[in-house]
Amino acid sequence: MTTQWVAPRPGGSEVLEAIDVEVPAPGPGEVTIEVRAAGMNPADTKHTRGGEPSAYPMPIGYEVAGVVSAVGPDVSFVVGDEVLAFRIAGGWTASLTVPAVDVFRKPASLGFPEAANLLLAGATAADVIRVTRASGNDTVLVHGASGAVGLSVLQLLRPLGARVLGTASERGAATVRRYGGEWVPYGDGLEDRVREAAPTGVDVAIDCVGTDEAVDVSLALVADRSRIVTIAAQARAAADGFPAVGGAQPESKAFRDSVRQRLVDLAGAGQLDVLVARTFPLASAREAAELLESGHPGGKLALVP
Incomplete structure (x- = not known):
């Protein structure tokens, strides 16, 4: 079992709850990550404000950084690898199992809170x-x-x-x-x-x-x-009559997926910084979300289990 933050119903930071969930064993093409930092983005609580009733309880968080704790068949990672993951669901947690295609090796020069906030x-x-x-x-x-x-x-x-x-x-x-x-x-x-x-x-x-x-x-x-x-x-x-982009648009989604490794490489080479203003314990996710929603966090925020 692990703790995961969810929105049980539509709303922002005020509705968030921590629940206990089972972490499934990784299947083919999957890895389990022990989360060292969960990234926080305005989209996290923006997307919890609307949706189909069947989407709730809605897990929160699209990117994490941590250490591989278990691997399924047909993956190139091994237990102990330091990684980051983006395009996942439910990142505000202490452990989760995700598709290996969405996981990337963390550059040694990048801290976990910075890595967890790089890709979105x-x-x-x-x-x-x-x-x-x-x-x-x-x-x-x-x-x-x-x-x-x-x-x-x-x-x-x-x-x-x-x-x-x-x-x-x-x-x-x-x-x-x-x-x-x-x-x-x-x-x-x-x-x-x-x-x-x-x-x-x-x-x-x-x-x-x-x-x-x-x-x-x-x-x-x-x-x-x-x-x-x-x-x-x-x-x-x-x-x-001008463009607006979003990660759910098919063309944007495909492009953003394709560029992830290049961004990791740039960060590893010191050519793409992430400025983290503050970290919070995972248990303080609601407080952190309130700061995020204020629009003035002063930089990126991360949850640290």
């Missing part, structure tokens, strides 16, 4: 770069550049040579600059500040926050709407 944000960042076709010839505006996805976007754009303007609060300015972006404070007058910073124009806009300000400024500055993308303002995207 990183794959999302790679996806928005793919959709906008951003290249080294572009000036790119990234809204929410100091957040988890925004920072991954900055780091993935850096080797391409693109010029990147990153919106953030003053608290995030140093972080944006550290990862190669030119900081632009958000708030009233944002469009004018971006125009002043980029008088020759903006080619691409990537919205990682979903605010009307981010969308309105993007529409005003980028002529080609196919080069604007959002991860959080789906209604505006549909109404205004």
